[in-house]
Structures are given as C-alpha cells and as structure tokens.
Amino acid sequence: MRFGLPAGLVALALGLLVAAVPAPTVAAPPAPAAPAAPAQFAHPGVLNSRAQLDFVRAQVQAGRQPWKQAFDAMLASRYGSLGRTPRPRAVVECGSYSNPNNGCSEEREDAIAAYTHALAWYITGDARYAKKSIELMDAWSATIKDHTNSNAPLQSGWAGSTWPRAAEIIKHTYTGGWANRTRFATMLRDVYLPEVVGGKPNSNGNWELIMMDAAVGISVHLDDRAAYDKAMGIYLGRVPAYFYLASDGAQPVYPPRSSIDSRSELIAYWHGQSTFVDGLAQETCRDFGHTGMGIAAAMHVAETSRIQGRDLYPQFKDRFRHALGFHATYELGEAVPSWLCGGRLAKGIGPATEVGYNALHTRLGVPMENTRRLTEGRRPAGTENHFEAWETLTHADNPN
Numbered sequence: 001m002r003f004g005l006p007a008g009l010v011a012l013a014l015g016l017l018v019a020a021v022p023a024p025t026v027a028a029p030p031a032p033a034a035p036a037a038p039a040q041f042a043h044p045g046v047l048n049s050r051a052q053l054d055f056v057r058a059q060v061q062a063g064r065q066p067w068k069q070a071f072d073a074m075l076a077s078r079y080g081s082l083g084r085t086p087r088p089r090a091v092v093e094c095g096s097y098s099n100p101n102n103g104c105s106e107e108r109e110d111a112i113a114a115y116t117h118a119l120a121w122y123i124t125g126d127a128r129y130a131k132k133s134i135e136l137m138d139a140w141s142a143t144i145k146d147h148t149n150s151n152a153p154l155q156s157g158w159a160g161s162t163w164p165r166a167a168e169i170i171k172h173t174y175t176g177g178w179a180n181r182t183r184f185a186t187m188l189r190d191v192y193l194p195e196v197v198g199g200k201p202n203s204n205g206n207w208e209l210i211m212m213d214a215a216v217g218i219s220v221h222l223d224d225r226a227a228y229d230k231a232m233g234i235y236l237g238r239v240p241a242y243f244y245l246a247s248d249g250a251q252p253v254y255p256p257r258s259s260i261d262s263r264s265e266l267i268a269y270w271h272g273q274s275t276f277v278d279g280l281a282q283e284t285c286r287d288f289g290h291t292g293m294g295i296a297a298a299m300h301v302a303e304t305s306r307i308q309g310r311d312l313y314p315q316f317k318d319r320f321r322h323a324l325g326f327h328a329t330y331e332l333g334e335a336v337p338s339w340l341c342g343g344r345l346a347k348g349i350g351p352a353t354e355v356g357y358n359a360l361h362t363r364l365g366v367p368m369e370n371t372r373r374l375t376e377g378r379r380p381a382g383t384e385n386h387f388e389a390w391e392t393l394t395h396a397d398n399p400n
Contacts (some may be wrong), residue, residue: 077116104151115166137167188218205242217303254266292352
C-alpha cells in the first residue's frame with residue numbers, strides 16, 4: 001500500500017519549506033574605516049603634549065623626584081652636551097644588526113641629541129639648548145638624501161620616530177626663530193615617510209610598530225591627515241597580531257597583509273612557540289630586547305593618538321597590561337617554565353615600560369605590581385641609542 005499526500009498538499013508543503021529557508025544574501029562590503037586623524041592636529045603633539053611638558057618642567061624646577069634625577073642624568077649624558085657636533089651623511093647605509101654601519105649610529109644619536117636639547121630648552125628656558133637642537137636638525141636636513149641596505153626601513157623608523165619629537169617642541173614653543181624648519185619638514189616627507197608609511201608585514205613585528213611610530217609622528221608634524229590615517233590603520237592591525245590574548249582563540253591573529261596563512265607558519269613566525277598565554281608577544285622567544293622595542297613603539301603611538309584626540313588605551317588595555325606584566329615578571333627573575341621558549345629566555349627589555357605603565361596605572365588605575373617593580377626599580381630610564389629616550393623624565397607619574 002502506498003501512503004502519500006494529495007498533490008495539492010505536497011505542493012503546499014514544498015512551498016512552505018522553501019519559504020522557510022532564507023534566501024542567500026550577498027555580503028555587504030565592509031564599511032570604510034573611520035578616519036583616525038583629527039580635524040586639526042594638536043601641537044606639540046608627538047609623544048609629549050604641552051600639558052605633559054608643563055608638568056615635567058614644574059617637577060624639575062621644584063627639585064622633585066624622580067624627575068630631577070632623570071633630568072640631571074639626561075643633561076650629563078653625551079646627548080646633552082652643548083659642544084656636540086652634528087655628523088650628517090647624504091646616504092645612511094645600514095645592514096642587518098647594523099653591519100655595515102655607515103652613518104646609522106650617528107643618525108640615531110644626533111636625532112636623540114636633538115630631542116634631548118629640545119626637552120632641555122622647554123624645561124630650562126635656556127635658548128642655547130633650542131639653538132643646539134636646531135643646529136642638529138639643520139645639519140641633517142641639509143645633507144641626507146637616502147637610506148640603503150636591508151635595515152633601511154628599520155633605521156628610518158628609529159631616527160624618524162625621534163626627529164619629530166624634537167621638531168614639535170622647537171617649532172611650537174621656541175620663539176627665537178628656526179629659518180630652515182620648512183627644509184626639515186621636507187626631509188621628513190621625502191626621505192623618511194616613504195620608507196616607513198607602508199609598513200613591513202612579513203618582518204618581525206617590532207619593525208612595523210617602530211615604523212608606525214615614525215610615520216604617525218611625522219604625519220603629525222607635517223599635518224598630513226592621509227599619511228596619519230594610513231599609518232594608524234596598519235598599527236591597529238599590527239597590535240593584536242603582536243600581543244596575544246586568550247580571547248583571540250587557540251592561536252594568535254595572523255599578521256595583516258602578510259603571506260603567513262597557516263598554523264605551522266604562524267608558530268615559526270612566533271619563534272617556535274606553540275603554547276599561547278595572555279601577554280606573550282610575537283618576539284618573546286626571540287629576545288626581550290626586540291620585544292621591548294615593540295612594546296615601546298606600541299605605547300608611543302597610543303600616546304600620540306591620545307594627544308591627538310583618540311584614546312586607544314581603553315581598547316588595548318588588556319593586551320598592553322598583560323604584555324607589560326608578562327615580560328616584567330620574567331625580567332624580574334621568575335623561573336622560566338619549560339613550555340615557554342624551551343625554558344630559556346634572552347632577557348634585557350630595555351627602557352620600554354614607562355609610557356605604558358603611566359598610561360595604564362597612573363591614568364586608568366590598572367593594578368600592575370610587577371610592571372611597577374620593574375619600572376620604578378630601574379629609574380631613571382635613559383636611552384639605548386635607538387629611539388627610546390628619557391621616558392622617566394617625560395612620563396613618570398604624569399597625569400596629563
């Protein structure tokens with residue numbers, strides 16, 4: 001015996017079934033990213049705001065610690081000498097690990113010296129420091145034409161992140177005149193910005209973070225909203241791919257725009273690490289020196305963004321606090337477990353923690369005991385001759 005429904009009922013049932021299945025939809029194109037640049041840039045506004053600089057000046061002039069000690073150490077360094085002679089080169093050639101090193105150290109150190117003298121000018125009001133900063137910037141803007149060899153993008157990032165910090169202070173606070181400031185801006189636009197603004201997606205992450213530190217700072221100094229938006233877009237993609245959180249899933253985020261697209265490639269990119277915990281960084285198992293530079297650059301960009309009106313610290317608070325705390329724990333001497341980098345870490349994080357610690361702990365009230373111990377125990381933070389400089393002076397307990 002056959003059992004069935006009348007043809008009319010079958011047709012009705014099929015119609016209802018089809019109606020219940022949603023029609024396929026075509027995904028709408030993603031909405032364009034909101035512009036990151038403000039309608040008008042704040043100046044001085046690269047790493048240090050005027051309010052932050054005013055706070056530092058008041059602390060130093062009152063003889064308060066740790067700022068007075070940090071200021072004295074800065075002036076006593078070779079970067080603070082009023083007798084410093086600039087050492088510019090037309091072509092700076094930098095290979096891997098600075099081999100060859102044809103002008104690489106000289107460029108980075110003259111940029112740090114220009115920033116040192118700009119800070120000294122603002123804090124003391126002594127015009128000799130402003131003139132020395134200008135002398136250093138003018139010497140390089142009259143000379144340099146290019147960066148070459150394999151480390152050219154990174155070298156451009158190191159020096160290019162430091163120059164605009166100095167230039168912002170001098171251009172927007174010194175009234176004694178800077179005749180060649182347009183030439184200096186042209187140097188930033190033509191020599192440095194093209195080298196850094198596109199990023200380096202397949203390199204270790206500290207490269208791209210440092211390059212964005214430079215690109216963002218240069219863009220602020222040039223009032224270049226398009227370059228700022230491009231650099232911030234790369235930065236916002238790189239941060240989650242550099243600092244891991246458990247909420248990312250079983251593995252870290254793939255670095256945007258890179259050729260890395262499998263788990264095995266990702267583990268190799270994370271220097272063989274296959275167990276992922278909150279705060280681990282892409283270069284933790286390489287060494288803490290490069291990781292520290294990645295941390296510092298990430299905080300620098302966030303600090304500049306905040307000055308320019310967009311506070312990224314709440315968005316990245318957990319990534320940043322875990323990254324700082326995780327590395328501070330082992331830098332302070334915690335035993336390394338066997339699952340982490342094969343049980344061995346190359347420590348030496350450098351002066352990388354002041355800006356992030358101040359932003360998260362002082363301003364947002366985040367408890368960070370290990371980061372506090374590491375940061376306060378190494379004050380005053382100086383410079384390692386790349387792009388981090390005098391951050392105890394500028395950012396320790398700075399509420400602004």
